[in-house]
Amino acid sequence: MSIAEFSRIIVARWLIVASTVLLSVLVALMICATMPKTYSATSTSLLTASEQNPDLAGDIRQSGQYTVERIQSYLSLVKSPRVLEPVIDELKLDEGLRELASAVTATTQPDTALLHVTALDEDPKRAAEISNAISRSLGTTISELETSPESRSPTVRVALTTPALPSDDPVSPRTEVFVLVALAFGIGLGFAAAIVRDQFDDRIKSADKLAELTGARPLGVVTAKNPRVTRSWRRAAQSSSDEVYPWIWSNLQFSHSQGERPLSSLALAPVSSTDGNARLAYNLAAACSMRGSTVCLVDADLRSGELSTLAGIGPDKGLDQVLDGVVSVDDALVSLGGRMSALPAGRSVPDASGKLGSASMKRLIETLAARFDVVIYAVPALASAPDAIVVGRQTSGLLLHVRKGITTSRQIKLVTESFRVAQVNCLGSVLTDCSASDIRSSSQVIPPNGTDSPASADLAGVHQVNAHSTSGHPAHGLN
Numbered sequence: 001m002s003i004a005e006f007s008r009i010i011v012a013r014w015l016i017v018a019s020t021v022l023l024s025v026l027v028a029l030m031i032c033a034t035m036p037k038t039y040s041a042t043s044t045s046l047l048t049a050s051e052q053n054p055d056l057a058g059d060i061r062q063s064g065q066y067t068v069e070r071i072q073s074y075l076s077l078v079k080s081p082r083v084l085e086p087v088i089d090e091l092k093l094d095e096g097l098r099e100l101a102s103a104v105t106a107t108t109q110p111d112t113a114l115l116h117v118t119a120l121d122e123d124p125k126r127a128a129e130i131s132n133a134i135s136r137s138l139g140t141t142i143s144e145l146e147t148s149p150e151s152r153s154p155t156v157r158v159a160l161t162t163p164a165l166p167s168d169d170p171v172s173p174r175t176e177v178f179v180l181v182a183l184a185f186g187i188g189l190g191f192a193a194a195i196v197r198d199q200f201d202d203r204i205k206s207a208d209k210l211a212e213l214t215g216a217r218p219l220g221v222v223t224a225k226n227p228r229v230t231r232s233w234r235r236a237a238q239s240s241s242d243e244v245y246p247w248i249w250s251n252l253q254f255s256h257s258q259g260e261r262p263l264s265s266l267a268l269a270p271v272s273s274t275d276g277n278a279r280l281a282y283n284l285a286a287a288c289s290m291r292g293s294t295v296c297l298v299d300a301d302l303r304s305g306e307l308s309t310l311a312g313i314g315p316d317k318g319l320d321q322v323l324d325g326v327v328s329v330d331d332a333l334v335s336l337g338g339r340m341s342a343l344p345a346g347r348s349v350p351d352a353s354g355k356l357g358s359a360s361m362k363r364l365i366e367t368l369a370a371r372f373d374v375v376i377y378a379v380p381a382l383a384s385a386p387d388a389i390v391v392g393r394q395t396s397g398l399l400l401h402v403r404k405g406i407t408t409s410r411q412i413k414l415v416t417e418s419f420r421v422a423q424v425n426c427l428g429s430v431l432t433d434c435s436a437s438d439i440r441s442s443s444q445v446i447p448p449n450g451t452d453s454p455a456s457a458d459l460a461g462v463h464q465v466n467a468h469s470t471s472g473h474p475a476h477g478l479n
Contacts, residue, residue: 017191252399288374296371
């Protein structure tokens with residue numbers, strides 16, 4: 001996995017990472033809140049050689065070296081019953097020898113005669129009392145052991161120089177350490193969860209993924225836009241300068257130029273959702289009309305009529321009435337200005353597939369093909385109805401409308417298989433709802449069948465065009 005891919009996953013799944021980190025920190029804080037607090041207290045004793053020792057008499061240097069060498073053997077005495085039993089009796093402790101020994105440690109500094117006794121307890125005051133009591137008991141034990149039968153005084157003396165004092169700061173739990181560990185754990189777990197979630201996410205997230213499934217690069221990549229129509233339909237029909245749509249239309253013509261028949265009609269079919277399909281259909285029609293062609297935009301969605309709703313055209317006269325023979329084609333057509341006309345859907349009907357596959361529909365397609373240079377049919381989603389297949393078989397082919405983050409790989413596979421079975425010509429695909437980074441990362445267009453063409457150089461920049469960019473003229477397309 002590349003750094004760019006990893007960054008894309010983390011940015012796309014930031015909520016998973018943030019939630020995992022937050023949950024880990026909260027669990028760490030809860031653990032710290034429920035754990036008993038433990039306090040530490042340390043006392044320090046100094047070991048000195050007695051002047052009564054005949055081997056060290058008058059030699060201060062040897063006296064200091066003697067205690068330093070002997071102090072290592074005294075460390076193990078701290079946890080011995082001979083030292084701890086007097087402490088238990090003195091302080092009336094409930095702990096046994098084993099429990100008390102586990103809460104006590106003895107340390108010393110190199111080349112010194114200082115012995116430190118540290119005691120742990122849930123009560124800071126009692127921890128100090130235990131540490132001081134053990135230091136005193138240890139001093140008594142050492143004195144007894146270092147007193148020979150011939151001498152009345154010990155050869156080593158132990159003096160408590162620094163008594164232990166109660167501390168207000170617990171040594172356990174270390175909340176800051178718990179939080180840092182939980183933070184690191186949460187980040188690692190969040191990254192892993194984000195990567196796993198992305199691997200199991202079947203939605204189309206890039207043009208490369210779509211090309212892998214369809215076997216061809218998408219004809220265009222369109223950024224997500226505000227779904228509101230901010231300008232009138234008719235004014236939008238007069239001038240559409242969004243550069244991505246002319247590029248898509250050029251790619252579509254180029255990809256179809258090697259076919260036997262010219263591109264005179266097509267069905268624009270969303271794979272999974274019709275949201276935005278009407279706007280895409282209109283902007284493609286506007287881009288085609290800018291090339292000097294007469295275009296008819298047909299709302300073949302007899303179930304919802306999104307295109308007619310977007311255009312503000314009522315259901316009184318439309319495709320449904322034309323197919324029933326109630327209204328003529330001339331009466332139903334609506335001029336959008338310039339070289340563009342529209343045929344609204346009309347009324348919503350339950351048996352849309354039957355009407356679209358009727359002989360009346362076949363005659364209408366032939367009539368519109370004879371009257372206009374290009375006819376674009378906006379059809380319902382392929383995942384919800386067979387209408388797109390029915391219309392696609394009667395036109396030059398189907399143009400797939402794929403929405404990033406909505407359409408799944410499984411849906412693409414089912415659609416391509418249905419095209420094969422129904423023998424429908426797939427003209428290509430358009431990927432919408434993309435970000436600017438998706439457009440920048442998209443690869444250049446590859447000519448059909450791997451052939452080289454002078455036109456491919458002109459089309460190579462199609463995936464680098466942002467749907468928001470303009471050529472210096474006011475944009476009047478459907479946003």
